[in-house]
Amino acid sequence: MKLLGTNTSPYVRKVRLVLLEKNIPHEYLIDAPREPGSHVARVNPLGRIPALILDDETCVYDSPVIAEFADTLNDTPILIPRADxxxxxxxxxxxxxxxxxxxxxxxxxxxxxxxxxxxxxxxxxxxxxxxxxxxxxxxxxxxxxxxxxxxxxxxxxxxxxxxxxxxxxxxxxxxxxxxxxxxxxxxxxxxxxxxxxxxxxx
Ligand SMILES: N[C@@H](CCC(=O)N[C@@H](CS)C(=O)NCC(=O)O)C(=O)O
Missing domain, CATH: 1.20.1050.10 (Glutathione S-transferase Yfyf (Class Pi); Chain A, domain 2)
Incomplete structure (x- = not known):
């Protein structure tokens, strides 16, 4: 999967921390939505980062949705409690x-x-x-x-x-x-x- 973002966006950092803490393989691509040539609006209709592109091209957007999705990919560690x-x-x-x-x-x-x-x-x-x-x-x-x-x-x-x-x-x-x-x-x-x-x- 690929994560589109910038190094200053706090929402991007949150998602990056989730992926890194859980050791989820991904490619991090710097893409500022307002820069010419940005891919963001093509994958996320809202034109915002973070945008997580899955291997089947599905784009997951809005950082809480990405974080919750990523957390389900493995249990090491579980970042959002499940049973409680x-x-x-x-x-x-x-x-x-x-x-x-x-x-x-x-x-x-x-x-x-x-x-x-x-x-x-x-x-x-x-x-x-x-x-x-x-x-x-x-x-x-x-x-x-x-x-x-x-x-x-x-x-x-x-x-x-x-x-x-x-x-x-x-x-x-x-x-x-x-x-x-x-x-x-x-x-x-x-x-x-x-x-x-x-x-x-x-
Ligand atoms: N609620 C969104 C907020 C994302 C957001 O607003 N990202 C900013 C960057 S910090 C953005 O992409 N803005 C669009 C722009 O700069 O054109 C989330 O949690 O992912």
Whole structure:
């Protein structure tokens, strides 16, 4: 299978982390949807990345769908709990929280790319506030635990790591580590994983 994406997209990083943690063979192809010659719109009608193209040419899109599909391909490890419905809900909720941080950070980034007189200050504040609240909630939920949910790594950890890496990239001035030392300690641990390092390297 082939994964189309870019190295800066947080949604792509989440999916890459899933594929790497589960050791699922794939080809990672850099393809920015807005660049001339991009294949993305031809495979994904929404024109978005990540887009996972299966060997029969089926295109799987939207990162939660890709992550869930990839998780069913093997059990090593299981990243979305299967039998325990409450644990499953919590992992998916963590993913929604992380994706929401990404969504808001992408909006803020989009605004910042516009000429100063065209930026919507209210929209920037709205989304930055949502990120601030979501980070506080994440820190509260995490507490001093090693993993976001349960006693081993799950999609929750991979999604949250992707969101924080994106914040580090686009909102370097945001001192989330100072505000949430427990999140910072958790992030330092997860950042040392080979999968995370691989996505940061390329
Ligand atoms: N909900 C989607 C969001 C994907 C998304 O918005 N990706 C951005 C890149 S970060 C994109 O492809 N935007 C289209 C563009 O840049 O033209 C997912 O989780 O996969």
């Amino acid at each position: 419905v409450l644990a499953r809900m919590h992992v998916r909720r963590w993913e929604a929280l992380a994706d929401g941080i990404m969504d808001s950070a992408v909006v803020v980034r989009g605004e910042s790319m516009r000429p100063a007189d065209k930026q919507d200050a209210g929209n920037i504040i709205l989304h930055n506030n949502a990120i601030t609240r979501a980070l506080s909630f994440a820190a509260g939920q995490l507490g001093q635990r090693e993993w976001c949910e349960g006693s081993s790594i799950t999609l929750a950890d991979l999604a949250l790591a992707s969101a924080l890496i994106y914040l580090n990239l686009r909102q370097a001035e945001r001192d989330w580590r100072g505000a949430h030392p427990n999140l910072a300690a958790w992030f330092a641990r997860i950042s040392a994983r080979a999968s995370v390092r691989a996505t940061l390297a390329a």
